[in-house]
Amino acid sequence: MISREALWAPRTRRLFLYAGAQYLSRLGGLLVTLFTIPMAYRYLGPDRFGVWMTISSFTGLLAFADFGLGNGLVNVITAANARGDTQALRAATGTGYLVMLLITLLLGVAAGAALSADAIALVFRKLDRRMLDEAAAALLVFVFCFLANLPLGLVTKLQHGLQRGYVGGIWQGSASVATVVAVPLAIRLGVGLPGLVACLYVPQTLAHLGNTVLWFSRHAGSRPAFRRANLQQARTIVGTGVLFFVLQLAAAVAYQSDTALLASMDGPQAVTQYSVVQRVFLVLSMVVSMSISGLWPSYGDALARRDYRWVLDTFRTSFAAIGVFGLAACAGVWWGFDSIAAIWLHAPVAVPRPLVTAFALWTFIDMLGTACAAVFNAAGVFVFQVTVATAMAAAAFAGKLYLIPMYGPAGAVGATIVAYLLISASAQFIFLRRYLLGLRRAIHRPSPNPSP
Numbered sequence: 001m002i003s004r005e006a007l008w009a010p011r012t013r014r015l016f017l018y019a020g021a022q023y024l025s026r027l028g029g030l031l032v033t034l035f036t037i038p039m040a041y042r043y044l045g046p047d048r049f050g051v052w053m054t055i056s057s058f059t060g061l062l063a064f065a066d067f068g069l070g071n072g073l074v075n076v077i078t079a080a081n082a083r084g085d086t087q088a089l090r091a092a093t094g095t096g097y098l099v100m101l102l103i104t105l106l107l108g109v110a111a112g113a114a115l116s117a118d119a120i121a122l123v124f125r126k127l128d129r130r131m132l133d134e135a136a137a138a139l140l141v142f143v144f145c146f147l148a149n150l151p152l153g154l155v156t157k158l159q160h161g162l163q164r165g166y167v168g169g170i171w172q173g174s175a176s177v178a179t180v181v182a183v184p185l186a187i188r189l190g191v192g193l194p195g196l197v198a199c200l201y202v203p204q205t206l207a208h209l210g211n212t213v214l215w216f217s218r219h220a221g222s223r224p225a226f227r228r229a230n231l232q233q234a235r236t237i238v239g240t241g242v243l244f245f246v247l248q249l250a251a252a253v254a255y256q257s258d259t260a261l262l263a264s265m266d267g268p269q270a271v272t273q274y275s276v277v278q279r280v281f282l283v284l285s286m287v288v289s290m291s292i293s294g295l296w297p298s299y300g301d302a303l304a305r306r307d308y309r310w311v312l313d314t315f316r317t318s319f320a321a322i323g324v325f326g327l328a329a330c331a332g333v334w335w336g337f338d339s340i341a342a343i344w345l346h347a348p349v350a351v352p353r354p355l356v357t358a359f360a361l362w363t364f365i366d367m368l369g370t371a372c373a374a375v376f377n378a379a380g381v382f383v384f385q386v387t388v389a390t391a392m393a394a395a396a397f398a399g400k401l402y403l404i405p406m407y408g409p410a411g412a413v414g415a416t417i418v419a420y421l422l423i424s425a426s427a428q429f430i431f432l433r434r435y436l437l438g439l440r441r442a443i444h445r446p447s448p449n450p451s452p
Contacts, residue, residue: 036183040196043187051135055142055197065107066150068248069100070157072241075380076233077161077222078297082304086221091228093158096237097151098229104150111143137194145201152208155215158222163297168211175207243382250389254396254419258412265404273351274409276341281363284329288322288367292374299378308439311375315436319371326367334360358413365420372428379435388427395419 041049073096080089115136156168182199191199216223262270295318302310333340337356341349376385399415407414 036179036200039184039187044193044196048131048134048193051131051138052193052196055138056200065146066100066103066154066241067238068241068244068246069096069103069237070154070241071244071377072237072239073154073157074161074297075240075300075378076237077158078163078300078378079304081162082301087225087228089222090225091230092233092237093222094224094226095229095233096154096158097224098226099234099238100151100154104147107150108147111147115139115143134193137192138197141194141197142201145198145205148205149201149208152205152212155208155212159215160294161297161300162222163294163301165294165297167215171207171211172204175203178203178207240380240382243386246386247382247389250386250393254389254393254416257397258400258409258416261400261404262409262412265401266408270409273355274412276349277337277351277355277359277409280333280337280340280344281330281359284326284333284363285366285370287329288326288370292318292322292371295371295374296377299375303378306442308443312436312439312443315371315375318374319368322367322371326364330360330364352408352410354407354410355413358410358417362413362417362420365417365425369420369424369428372432375432375435376428381431381435384427384431388424392419392423395423 040052044052073092076092076096077089080086080092156165156172159165159168179200182203183196186195186199189195258274259271262274295314298314299311302308302314334356337351338348341351373385376382396416396419399419400412403411403415405411
């Protein structure tokens with residue numbers, strides 16, 4: 001278990017602060033969903049509301065739009081901060097911003113070429129000319145905020161690498177509160193669809209802008225030094241980022257292809273059953289993800305300072321805690337799923353019990369995998385992760401094609417479980433065991449940089 005000294009170390013306190021800020025940010029996002037969607041539906045009507053939700057669904061592109069650059073920056077920032085090398089930190093920040101600005105420019109040119117009247121009409125079919133013009137204006141508002149958030153949001157990755165991710169979480173929570181206030185006000189003023197889209201995304205953009213300005217005005221040691229930006233650092237950041245990008249794509253194939261496969265192979269009813277169970281268990285995964293999201297830069301800082309005891313103690317504690325929580329939570333939801341789903345949906349729902357069992361097992365496995373991934377990310381073993389994830393995604397996809405016709409939605413989840421256990425879990429266990437044993441052997445070596 002983690003020692004008393006490690007528990008009260010600044011690094012651990014920042015970890016708890018980050019988890020708290022993540023809860024605040026996610027709570028704000030939940031409030032936005034609960035309050036704005038019903039109001040927008042009543043105000044816009046089915047057709048315009050459908051346009052609004054279609055534009056909102058594009059938000060998921062943000063996870064891929066930076067091609068992993070933000071994640072690639074985290075380890076470079078963490079290592080420079082642990083060494084106390086302010087010049088390297090500022091150079092890495094400047095390099096990251098320059099590359100991100102280039103990506104934003106290229107995406108802006110691509111978006112400008114793609115947003116023709118014919119393309120917009122192809123996306124929003126069966127709309128009359130007046131509604132099509134309104135949809136086009138709303139889409140332009142979204143694209144502007146989308147592009148602005150790419151460079152402005154990079155400060156959150158910088159803060160993540162500096163173990164100050166809670167700052168960005170607080171700003172995002174504030175943006176969610178502003179959205180909850182702005183949407184009903186806009187409806188009262190009678191604004192159109194573009195105005196509502198602005199109420200949804202402009203607060204986030206302003207939060208990123210405020211976070212960027214305030215952070216760099218108060219933390220001169222992390223301000224981007226554009227003159228010190230160099231090609232070697234750019235290659236390191238972009239190279240790591242591309243590996244993260246491939247890792248995200250592999251995860252999307254392995255975990256997010258289920259609904260499309262079920263829709264084409266088993267029909268919409270199977271998608272409904274799958275989605276209901278997935279959303280319930282997703283809450284448990286989100287709790288774990290938010291709780292340990294700060295572990296990656298914390299592990300990175302400890303490894304850079306050769307504080308291996310903190311890494312070992314924290315990993316053992318977090319893994320055990322996640323295991324106990326995951327086992328109890330997944331078993332509880334499995335046992336009471338019918339009642340939980342009925343309360344949530346305000347109606348009884350018929351879901352095959354094997355599907356609930358499969359999701360309970362997968363959620364528990366995924367929780368433990370999340371705890372291990374934080375160590376892998378901090379250690380920089382990205383090629384290993386990408387290789388394993390790609391093989392696992394290919395096996396899972398093939399397994400889904402085979403099992404869905406026989407077992408329906410439960411077969412899709414079962415294929416993911418089998419592929420993960422046979423490929424990812426086994427490879428991660430072998431690698432992680434050797435890595436942690438290496439840290440244990442090195443634990444008695446003198447540390448040039450004590451724990452902060």
